[in-house]
Amino acid sequence: xxxxxxxxxxxxxxxxxxxxxxxxxxxLIYGVLRVVNLNHGGxxxxxxxxxxxxxxxxxxxxxxxIPIILVLAFLVGVLTYAGLVRRLPRGAAGGVQSLxxxxxxxxxxxxxxxxxxxxxDQTVLTSYSTxxxxxxxxxxxVNRLAVFGVALVTLGALHLFLTRTYxxxxxxxxxQNPESCxxxxxxxxxxxxxxxxxxxxxxxxxxxxxxxLYAFNPGFGATELLKSFVVVVLGxxxxxxxxxxxxxxxALVENFSILVIPSYLTSAVxxxxxxxxxxxxxxxxxxxxxxx
Amino acid sequence: xxxxxxxxxxxxxxVLGLAVALALLPPVARISVYTQNQLTLTFVTxxxxxxxxxxxxxxxxxxxxxxxxxxxGGFVAARLQISAHLPMILAWTAGGLVAGLYALAWGxxxxxxxxxxxxxxxxGVGEATRLVCTYWDWFTGGSSGMSxxxxxxxxxxxxxxxxxxxxxxxxxxxxxxxxxxxxxxxxIKSDVDAAGDVGISSVRLQDGVLFLSGLAMxxxxxxxxxxxxxxxxxxxxxxxxxxxxxxxxxxxGVGTILGPALGAVVFVLVRQxxxxxxxxxYLGLxxxxxxxxxxxxxxxxxxxxLRVARRFGYRERPDLST
Amino acid sequence: MSVALRAEGLSxxxxxxxxxxxxxLQLREGExxxxxxxxxxxxxxxxxxxxxxxxxxxxxFFLGERELTxxxxxxxxxxxxxxxxxxxxxxxxxxxxxxxxxxxVSCGRDPDLGRKALEFAGLFDRRREFxxxxxxxxxxxxxxxxxxxTAPKVLLLDEVVAGVNPAEAQEMTRLIRxxxxxxxxxxxxxxxxxPAVMSLANHLLVLDAGKLIAEGSPEQIxxxxxxxxxxxxxxxxx
Numbered sequence: 001x002x003x004x005x006x007x008x009x010x011x012x013x014x015x016x017x018x019x020x021x022x023x024x025x026x027x028l029i030y031g032v033l034r035v036v037n038l039n040h041g042g043x044x045x046x047x048x049x050x051x052x053x054x055x056x057x058x059x060x061x062x063x064x065x066i067p068i069i070l071v072l073a074f075l076v077g078v079l080t081y082a083g084l085v086r087r088l089p090r091g092a093a094g095g096v097q098s099l100x101x102x103x104x105x106x107x108x109x110x111x112x113x114x115x116x117x118x119x120x121d122q123t124v125l126t127s128y129s130t131x132x133x134x135x136x137x138x139x140x141x142v143n144r145l146a147v148f149g150v151a152l153v154t155l156g157a158l159h160l161f162l163t164r165t166y167x168x169x170x171x172x173x174x175x176q177n178p179e180s181c182x183x184x185x186x187x188x189x190x191x192x193x194x195x196x197x198x199x200x201x202x203x204x205x206x207x208x209x210x211x212x213l214y215a216f217n218p219g220f221g222a223t224e225l226l227k228s229f230v231v232v233v234l235g236x237x238x239x240x241x242x243x244x245x246x247x248x249x250x251a252l253v254e255n256f257s258i259l260v261i262p263s264y265l266t267s268a269v270x271x272x273x274x275x276x277x278x279x280x281x282x283x284x285x286x287x288x289x290x291x292x
Numbered sequence: 293x294x295x296x297x298x299x300x301x302x303x304x305x306x307v308l309g310l311a312v313a314l315a316l317l318p319p320v321a322r323i324s325v326y327t328q329n330q331l332t333l334t335f336v337t338x339x340x341x342x343x344x345x346x347x348x349x350x351x352x353x354x355x356x357x358x359x360x361x362x363x364x365g366g367f368v369a370a371r372l373q374i375s376a377h378l379p380m381i382l383a384w385t386a387g388g389l390v391a392g393l394y395a396l397a398w399g400x401x402x403x404x405x406x407x408x409x410x411x412x413x414x415x416g417v418g419e420a421t422r423l424v425c426t427y428w429d430w431f432t433g434g435s436s437g438m439s440x441x442x443x444x445x446x447x448x449x450x451x452x453x454x455x456x457x458x459x460x461x462x463x464x465x466x467x468x469x470x471x472x473x474x475x476x477x478x479x480i481k482s483d484v485d486a487a488g489d490v491g492i493s494s495v496r497l498q499d500g501v502l503f504l505s506g507l508a509m510x511x512x513x514x515x516x517x518x519x520x521x522x523x524x525x526x527x528x529x530x531x532x533x534x535x536x537x538x539x540x541x542x543x544x545g546v547g548t549i550l551g552p553a554l555g556a557v558v559f560v561l562v563r564q565x566x567x568x569x570x571x572x573x574y575l576g577l578x579x580x581x582x583x584x585x586x587x588x589x590x591x592x593x594x595x596x597x598l599r600v601a602r603r604f605g606y607r608e609r610p611d612l613s614t
Numbered sequence: 615m616s617v618a619l620r621a622e623g624l625s626x627x628x629x630x631x632x633x634x635x636x637x638x639l640q641l642r643e644g645e646x647x648x649x650x651x652x653x654x655x656x657x658x659x660x661x662x663x664x665x666x667x668x669x670x671x672x673x674x675f676f677l678g679e680r681e682l683t684x685x686x687x688x689x690x691x692x693x694x695x696x697x698x699x700x701x702x703x704x705x706x707x708x709x710x711x712x713x714x715x716x717x718x719v720s721c722g723r724d725p726d727l728g729r730k731a732l733e734f735a736g737l738f739d740r741r742r743e744f745x746x747x748x749x750x751x752x753x754x755x756x757x758x759x760x761x762x763x764t765a766p767k768v769l770l771l772d773e774v775v776a777g778v779n780p781a782e783a784q785e786m787t788r789l790i791r792x793x794x795x796x797x798x799x800x801x802x803x804x805x806x807x808x809p810a811v812m813s814l815a816n817h818l819l820v821l822d823a824g825k826l827i828a829e830g831s832p833e834q835i836x837x838x839x840x841x842x843x844x845x846x847x848x849x850x851x852x
Binding site: 009034036083084088096099100107109110111112115116165219222223225229233262263264268270272274275 | 423576586
Binding site for chain 3: 297317341351472475478479481482485486487488490491492493494533
C-alpha cells in the first residue's frame with residue numbers, strides 16, 4: 001500500500017511538469033492579451049501529431065523533433081495573431097469574439113487532423129517506451145522522467161527570459177499596462193505577436209511531450225485545455241512558481257482520486273477542482289500576480 | 293390592459309400569423325409526414341438556438357456546453373416517463389426545471405467572475421456531464437440508451453407542441469431584448485461594475501437568464517427525446533451537439549432577436565444536404581464558417597441582411613429611443 | 615439643515631496598506647462637499663466604499679438615518695447614492711438615451727427621468743448615438759446624466775471636471791452647480807481642478823495618506839498650513 005502511494009506521488013510530480021508547461025502557454029497569452037486561446041487544445045493536438053509524424057516518417061526521436069516543432073508552432077502562433085486575433089475589437093465584445101474565433105480555428109485543426117491522420121488513436125513507440133528506472137522501490141518510466149526534465153528546463157528558461165531579458169521585461173510590462181507601454185515606446189503589437197507565438201509554442205511542446213505518455217486522436221487537447229485552465233486559475237496568472245505548484249496540486253488530486261472514485265471520473269476531477277477554486281478563491285490560491 | 297411600451301403589434305402579428313399558418317399546414321395542405329417531421333425538428337432547434345442566445349448573445353456569456361442541459365432535460369424527462377409513468381408534458385417540465393437548476397449550480401459561481409471563466413467552465417461541464425451520464429446507466433440507460441413510449445398520433449401532436457415551444461422562445465427573445473430588462477442585460481454585457489453602480493442587479497439578472505436558458509434547453513431536450521422516442525448519451529451530450537448551438541447563434545447573429553432562429557433553419561438544411569454527403573467535413577465546415585463570420589460579419593446573417601437592406605434605403609427604427 | 619450622508623471611522627486596508635484610515639464625513643442636504651488631496655490619498659477608495667463597490671474594512675456610513683454599510687452597489691444606488699467614474703464607463707452597447715433610461719428604470723424611477731437627465735446634460739439631440747461618438751467631455755456629461763437619471767439623493771462625482779478643456783470645464787462646473795441648486799441634490803466631489811472645486815464646494819475635506827488632515831470652508835483650507843505641506847512639501851508650509 002505504502003509503495004502504491006509513493007508511486008502515485010512520484011508520478012504526480014512527474015506529470016505536474018507536463019501540466020505546468022501546457023498551462024503556462026495558456027496563462028501567458030491570457031495574462032498579456034486578455035484573450036483565452038481556445039485553440040490551445042488544437043495546438044496541443046497538433047504538437048502531438050507533429051512528433052508522431054516525424055517519428056513515423058523519418059524515425060526521428062520525439063525529443064529531438066521538439067526544437068523544430070517549437071519553431072513551427074511559434075510561427076503558427078504569430079500568424080494566428082497577425083492574421084486573425086489582431087483584427088478583433090478589444091473590450092467586452094472582443095472577448096466573446098476571440099473565444100468564438102479561436103474555437104473555430106480549433107475545429108478546423110481538429111477536422112484537418114481527422115482528414116489527414118484518421119480518427120484512430122495513435123501512439124509513439126520508441127526503444128525506451130517501456131523502460132523504467134528503480135527509484136525508492138518504485139519503478140519510474142524513462143519517458144516520464146524525460147518529460148519532466150524537458151518541462152523543468154523549459155519553465156526555468158522561460159522564467160529567466162521573462163525576468164532577465166529586455167524583451168521578457170517588455171512582455172511583463174505590457175501585461176500590466178499596455179497604454180503606458182505604448183507611451184514608453186514599447187512596440188505593443190509586436191509584443192502581443194511574440195507572446196501569442198510563445199504561448200502557442202508551449203502548447204505544441206506539451207503536445208509533443210504528451211506522446212510519450214498517452215495515445216491521442218484528433219479530439220486530443222480538449223481535456224488538456226481544461227486542465228491548463230484549472231492550473232491557470234489555481235496558480236494565478238503568469239507566475240512560474242504558482243503555475244508549478246498548481247500543476248502539482250492538480251496532478252496529485254487526480255492521481256489520488258483513483259483511490260476513492262471510479263476511474264472513468266478522473267477527468268472530471270480537474271473540473272470539480274476548478275469550480276471549487278472559482279467559488280472559494282476566485283483570485284487563485286496565491287492571489288493575482290501578473291507574470292514573473 | 294395596455295401592452296408595455298416595448299411591445300410592437302406588427303412583428304407580433306407577423307410571428308403569430310406565421311405560427312397559425314404553420315399549425316394549419318398538416319390538416320389543410322396535407323404536407324407529407326417527412327416534411328412535417330423535418331418542420332417539427334426545425335421548430336425545436338429554433339427554440340434551442342434562441343435559448344443559447346439568451347446567454348451567449350444578450351449576456352455575452354458563450355456556452356460551449358449547452359448539450360449538457362439539453363441532454364439532462366431529456367434524460368430526466370425520459371426516466372420520469374418510463375419509470376414513474378409521468379404524463380409527457382409534466383415530464384418535460386420536470387426535465388426543464390432540473391436542467392435550469394443544474395445550470396445555476398455551476399453557472400452561478402462562474403458568472404460572478406470577470407472574464408471568460410463561465411465559457412471555459414462550460415467546456416468542462418459538457419465533458420463531465422457526458423462522462424457521468426454515460427456511466428450512470430441506471431439513470432440514462434448507458435450507451436444503449438432508453439426507449440420512450442409511443443402513442444398514436446404523437447408525431448402530429450409534437451408538431452403542434454413544437455410550434456408552441458418555438459413561439460414561446462421567440463416571444464421570450466423579444467421580451468429579453470426589447471423590454472427595459474434587455475437594456476439592463478446589455479448594460480451588464482458592456483460593463484458589469486458600472487451597471488451595478490446605477491442600480492442594476494447583475495447577479496439576479498444573470499442568474500435569471502441562465503435559469504431560463506437552462507429551462508428552455510431542458511425542455512427542448514425532453515421534446516427531442518419524445519420525438520425520437522429514444523435517447524442515448526453519446527450523441528445527445530456530445531461535443532458536436534454543444535457546438536451546433538454555438539454555430540446556430542453565430543451564423544444567425546449573436547445577440548440579435550431572431551438571428552439564431554434563422555441560424556437554426558440554416559443548420560437543419562445544412563445538416564440535411566451537406567453533412568449527409570460529407571460527414572467527415574462536419575466540424576471543419578463549422579470552424580471555417582465561425583472564423584469567417586466573426587472576422588467579416590459578427591452579426592451573422594442578420595448583419596448581412598441589414599447591410600443589404602440599408603443599401604436599398606432601409607432605415608431601422610431606433611428601438612426605445614422616444 | 616439635516617444631514618444627507620454621514621460616515622464614521624471608514625477604513626479600507628489592502629494587505630498592510632491603509633488606503634483609507636478612519637475617515638469621518640458629513641454631507642449636509644443641498645450642499646457640495648469637496649474632497650481633495652494629493653494623488654494616492656485614498657479619495658477613489660473612499661468613493662468606492664461609499665458606492666458599495668468596495669466593502670469597508672471597518673466603519674459605517676448612513677444615508678439620512680438609513681445605514682448603507684455592507685450593501686451591494688446596486689442596492690446603494692437604488693437607495694439614492696450614485697457615483698460617477700473618474701475614467702468614464704458608459705455602456706458602449708447602448709445608445710445615449712438607453713444609457714440613461716436603463717439607469718432610471720433599474721432604480722425604479724419613471725423612464726422619462728432618463729430623457730430629462732439627458733436634456734439637463736445637453737445631450738438630448740444626440741440621444742440615438744452611441745457613446746463612442748462623444749468627446750471625452752461629452753462622455754463625462756453622459757456619466758453625470760446617467761447618475762442623475764436615477765434621481766439620486768446623493769451624487770458622488772469622481773473627477774468629472776479634470777481632463778477636459780477650460781470651456782468644457784466651465785460648462786461642467788455649471789452643470790454641477792445646477793444639479794445642486796435646481797435639483798436639490800447633495801454632492802460629494804473629488805477634483806484635481808482647484809478653481810472648480812473651490813468655487814463649487816460649500817465645505818472641503820482634505821485627505822492625505824488615507825487620513826483626514828483638515829476640513830473647513832474653501833477659504834479656511836487654502837490657508838491651512840498642513841494642507842499646503844501635504845500638497846507642496848513641508849518647506850512651503852511656513
